[in-house]
Amino acid sequence: MARKQEFNTDEALHHALGAFWNKGYEATSLADLLQATGLSKSSLYNVFGCKRELFLSAFDAYRKERGSDMIEMLSSGTAREGIERFFRKIVMDAASPDFHRGCMSINQAVEMAPRDPEVRDRVTQDFQAIEDLLTGAIDRAQTDGSISSRRTARDLAKLLVLSFPGLQVMTRAGVSKNRLDSFLDTLLSILDQDAPAR
């Protein structure tokens, strides 16, 4: 009886996500979303509801995937390797000459969180999740011996969490990969030893 949907809902959602990730919420117009998804206005509204609902769906998809990615990246090899892998990945974004996206959660912490409780809650959860995952990884390192610093896992995690937005924001602002690598090298050195010989 019924006709089948011609487009892939999930794909469309991810195209919309790309637009919101690049330009933020306010600066992304419906026209942008239609172009990004390739949908007609009625299809978009039928499937995703209003702009704000679409945004929240896209944001949640982003958060879910990034959470999984982070767990995966942290989990293979030694804890130290996992942590380095996680942070190196962030900086790789800066190497692409075109648009710099940074981390959408950080971007939204700046744009929407101050005036939108639903976004604020998500962002707060994300900060907490990052801290917990990093703490877990560093805890694991105390077993595998890959981190030689004598600081507590919680303290090291705090330093990493505190630096995470810095790397993401600099990436978004277009700081060169070289400079970011240098920041990251310094950051990671706090895991290895407490008084680096440089």
Place this chain on the structure above:
Amino acid sequence: MARKQEFNTDEALHHALGAFWNKGYEATSLADLLQATGLSKSSLYNVFGCKRELFLSAFDAYRKERGSDMIEMLSSGTAREGIERFFRKIVMDAASPDFHRGCMSINQAVEMAPRDPEVRDRVTQDFQAIEDLLTGAIDRAQTDGSISSRRTARDLAKLLVLSFPGLQVMTRAGVSKNRLDSFLDTLLSILDQDAPAR
């Protein structure tokens, strides 16, 4: 002959600055700016030009003042005291229950920098200025002995610069002052010794 301007241009600029700082560029409408400044539309356009020009003027005023503030805060007492004073001030913003503003340069690194070269240049300069000022302060500490870490001044400065956006973004996202203080305590501890006994 001529009639005198009834309002104080600088005051009006700062009221506009407040609006842009709170809501960002896109989300601040002309109506918001008129309400914030108390000016009529024609006065605002006569004195400040279009929205974008007004924004850049306000942003530059912000940057200039924050630069002076930072120099002043870093300069009195020991270098270590100056650095702590500078960072404690950031976290104080989080104590106010109403709107959280964060650092406008960081906010703009997220919002405008990716698509606006003029904003990007300013933001890049600000990152560099913060790094240079902090490096200078830590250099000074090597003379006054207030920082006991054996890391290089440049490395310590990098860790502080990298953490600066984190504190600002968390402030803007509404993270509690307690949590921010705890992050800051950990951050400042890297200045004091390389293996804190905790």
Place this chain on the structure above:
DNA sequence: GATTTAGGGGACCGAAAGGTCCAGAAAAGG
């Protein structure tokens, strides 16, 4: 192939966006 049902393109809408402009009012100088 007819019927049924939902998808899709786009016309249409009111509101609000940023921006222009003009007429009137008010102050400073002569």
Place this chain on the structure above:
DNA sequence: CCTTTTCTGGACCTTTCGGTCCCCTAAATC
């Protein structure tokens, strides 16, 4: 007190915003 100048308020304009709705079309079943 009159003239000149410019500041001020608000009417007005165009465009774009997010959002609704309808009609035609196309597919799946019988």
